[in-house]
Amino acid sequence: MLIYPLFISDIEDDETLIPSLPGQCRRGLNKLVPFLEPLVRKGLKSVMLFGVPLQPGTKDALGTSADDPKGPVMQAIGLLRQRFPQLFISVDVCLCEYTSHGHCGILRDDGSLNNQLSVDRISDVAIAYAQAGAHCVAPSDMNDGRIRAIKLKLIEEGIAHKTLLMSYAAKFSGCLYGPFRDAAMSSPSFGDRKCYQLPPGGRGLARRAITRDIGEGADIIMVKPAAQYLDIISDAKELGRDLPIAAYHVSGEYAMVHAGAKAGVFDLKTMAFEVTEGILRAGANIVVSYFTPDFLDWLDN
Ligand SMILES: NCc1[nH]cc(CCC(=O)O)c1CC(=O)O
Numbered sequence: 001m002l003i004y005p006l007f008i009s010d011i012e013d014d015e016t017l018i019p020s021l022p023g024q025c026r027r028g029l030n031k032l033v034p035f036l037e038p039l040v041r042k043g044l045k046s047v048m049l050f051g052v053p054l055q056p057g058t059k060d061a062l063g064t065s066a067d068d069p070k071g072p073v074m075q076a077i078g079l080l081r082q083r084f085p086q087l088f089i090s091v092d093v094c095l096c097e098y099t100s101h102g103h104c105g106i107l108r109d110d111g112s113l114n115n116q117l118s119v120d121r122i123s124d125v126a127i128a129y130a131q132a133g134a135h136c137v138a139p140s141d142m143n144d145g146r147i148r149a150i151k152l153k154l155i156e157e158g159i160a161h162k163t164l165l166m167s168y169a170a171k172f173s174g175c176l177y178g179p180f181r182d183a184a185m186s187s188p189s190f191g192d193r194k195c196y197q198l199p200p201g202g203r204g205l206a207r208r209a210i211t212r213d214i215g216e217g218a219d220i221i222m223v224k225p226a227a228q229y230l231d232i233i234s235d236a237k238e239l240g241r242d243l244p245i246a247a248y249h250v251s252g253e254y255a256m257v258h259a260g261a262k263a264g265v266f267d268l269k270t271m272a273f274e275v276t277e278g279i280l281r282a283g284a285n286i287v288v289s290y291f292t293p294d295f296l297d298w299l300d301n
């Protein structure tokens, strides 16, 4: 039930700790297998890949490098499929890591998202990941209509039967993605994501987005962040009664647990269990969590 997020950079020997995301690293392809080997041995079943282009000149207005066959994510999919045949590989699909402006799509001249161009591009990227061997593609961009576009292309390419489509359906804007953006170098260069992510008070909007994405062909519905949105997880469970529900315990939530423990407010492990159990109790079947390696140890004991 746990998915472990991994940041993969385009510097092969990279292994850089991310200060705002305690204990988590950005890694190049050469460091990936040695890092994962012991975790897979301990029972790691599933990962979620995020690409981090660091080489100069790899970002542009269209996010061209997102599906570069020589890029870190495309390469990592092949490598992990080959080295860990039992590992379930999901891949985050978005453009913000690859665009020069850091937004989750292609922009018009006025700086707003061009929905049609963005959806065309993002669905092409999703298909490239699926064809490279990803078991699951997870669009996190929030452009309207991308679930339908990806599903139709998967069907057209004849790979819909072997590719899960996990929608970040209810993704709220807020201040909990900061450490992730440090890790992925994906902060927008101007403005914010409030025009395409949901406002924290928007329960009705979240329910509509969930219903819409189920209708467009999502196989898994995700709610993100998790612990402040337990009502939304429970809504997703009700609206998507026949679908697995995922919740992303995001970077800022993880960092908060670490900060609280460090300040002596509570014990790290006890809180990691308490918050994750809360997320499961609300109705999640799947939790994307930076605590996954810790749980592999803790649950063993
Ligand atoms: N669209 C990119 C993306 N995919 C997952 C996360 C956040 C994950 C986390 O904070 O751990 C983000 C950041 C964002 O939307 O700015």
Ligand SMILES: [Zn+2]
Pocket (backbone or CB within 6 Å): 094, 095, 096, 097, 103, 104, 140, 141
């Ligand atoms: Zn994005």
Ligand SMILES: [Zn+2]
Pocket (backbone or CB within 6 Å): 092, 093, 094, 095, 139, 140, 141
């Ligand atoms: Zn994303």
